[in-house]
Amino acid sequence: MFDASSMINAWNNYPIEQFPGLWEWMETQIRNGLLAMPSVALEEVEKKTPECGSWLALVQLGAHDIDNAILSEALRMKSLLGIVGDKYGGGVGENDLLIIATAFVTGAEFVSDEKRQNNLPSSPYNYKIPAVCSLPDVAVPCVNFIEYLKRSQQVFR
Structure with missing residues (x-):
């Protein structure tokens, strides 16, 4: 995904x-x-x-398409992050949660080039996509494009 x-x-x-x-x-x-x-x-x-x-x-x-299962999962993740209403912090936004939830519901690996946070913020609502994916209650495998290519072992001529 x-x-x-x-x-x-x-x-x-x-x-x-x-x-x-x-x-x-x-x-x-x-x-x-x-x-x-x-x-x-x-x-x-x-x-x-x-x-x-x-x-x-x-x-x-x-x-x-975003269906009810994905919406429900995105709401669960939103709650995990402590996001209330539309008060998103400096981390993921609504679309990000829908995208992560799609990967979660479909059981897909997620490919995102959003920068990884080396030091996680103290407040989870400031977590970026890779940090949200790595939460134990989310656990969506997340790699960037280059990692995706390397793991494919494809040679492009």
């Missing part, structure tokens, strides 16, 4: 014209159902990087 940050990072740092093999592999991953994005993450990509959004539409990326 890809976050918008990882897809945008990949698009901006590995241009399709210079890394066609990477993007052919990504397309294969998408077509085989091994790479997806929550609908809210896809909307972020389309807004921030329209060319990437167009490519994702062309290769028919499966956008995972």
Whole structure:
């Protein structure tokens, strides 16, 4: 399950014209159902990087809709972090929780390029995506794009 940050990072740092093999592999991953994005993450990509959004539409990326199970899980995570109402701190936002909850509910590994916090804030409502994923009550495997590529052991020529 890809976050918008990882897809945008990949698009901006590995241009399709210079890394066609990477993007052919990504397309294969998408077509085989091994790479997806929550609908809210896809909307972020389309807004921030329209060319990437167009490519994702062309290769028919499966956008995972937010359903009741995901909403319930996002609310549980929000409570774990001590976020009350719309009083989000300096950490995750509403869409972030929906994206993490999608990975949790689907049992997917999560790919996010949001910066890891070496020293966690004292207040959980300031936790960024990787810190939320690593909470024992969340436990969603979270890697960045480069880790995802390395673990694939793919060679792009």
